[in-house]
Amino acid sequence: MNDYRVRLYRTCLYQVPAAVGVWCRAEDLDGVDGQIRRSLTAYQREDVRCITDPVALDQYLADYVTWLCPLAVLAAAANIAAWQNGPRTGGIIGSLGGEAHVIDEHMAEILPQVWCLSYAGGPGLLLQGSRQAxxxxxxxxxxxxxxxxxxxxxxxxxxxxxxxxxxxxxxSGGEGILACGDEQKEERICLSDNNISF
Structure with missing residues (x-):
């Protein structure tokens, strides 16, 4: 089984709290981490606070993640504190350009024994494990x-x-959680507070 690492990053997009989680091979983590940390706040596109359409907000997040992540990032997730400007969505998860074996609208195998589960309105989950898991x-x-x-x-x-x-x-409501874990550590970011826990 491949050795993967996952990491979380707290950021702000035009003063709106957001978080990004990345999935990469263990040997790529140091390079990925450095590149992402240098770029987190340099995104210069439309002010996210002007977006009121849920689909457009998720596309904004997808564009941000694609811009932010180096090629070594295999998959990612992101969310944003969209509830500050009304009941809008703001959460995405998935593969970054790799081939996926789609099971159905909610499940795909994006890498060998790496599965993506996603639901409109959330939650989303990437996991490494057996098909049964x-x-x-x-x-x-x-x-x-x-x-x-x-x-x-x-x-x-x-x-x-x-x-x-x-x-x-x-x-779009609640706490806006992004969490990850691998063989090294676990992390959780809750957008409704200023703490990274675990």
């Missing part, structure tokens, strides 16, 4: 009437022996 997480996230906290999701990931993950909630 991916299906178990999908069943969990899609359970009718399920009201889960981040701690519930984290516990379920550990029960499935997932070796790396990147998780994002939609930014």
């Amino acid at each position: 991916a299906w178990k997480m999908r069943e969990y996230l899609e359970y009718p009437g399920q009201q889960f906290t981040w701690d519930d999701v984290r516990l379920h990931l550990k029960q499935q022996s997932v070796s790396a993950y990147l998780y994002v909630t939609d930014g």
Whole structure:
């Protein structure tokens, strides 16, 4: 199984709190980290505070992530504190240009044993693990009437022996969580506060 690393970055886009999570091979992490840290706040495009369409906001995030991430980043997630200007979405997750084996509208294998689960309105999850682990997480996230906290999701990931993950909630309400974990460490950014935890 490939050795992947995931990392989170807190930033602001035109004074709006945002966060980006990246997925790369372990040997690429140092180079990726340096490039991203140098570029986080240099994005000069339309002021995100002027965007009111949910699809346009997600496209803005996708363009930002594509601009920000060097080629060694294989997948990424991002969210933004969209609730500051009304009930807008603001969360994306997925592969950056690689071939994906699409299972259906909610699930794809983007790398060998790396799965992407995504849902309109959130959440989104990248995980490295078996196909069975991916299906178990999908069943969990899609359970009718399920009201889960981040701690519930984290516990379920550990029960499935997932070796790396990147998780994002939609930014249109709640806390706006971006979380990740690999064999080195776990991190979580909550856009509604100023702390990085774990």
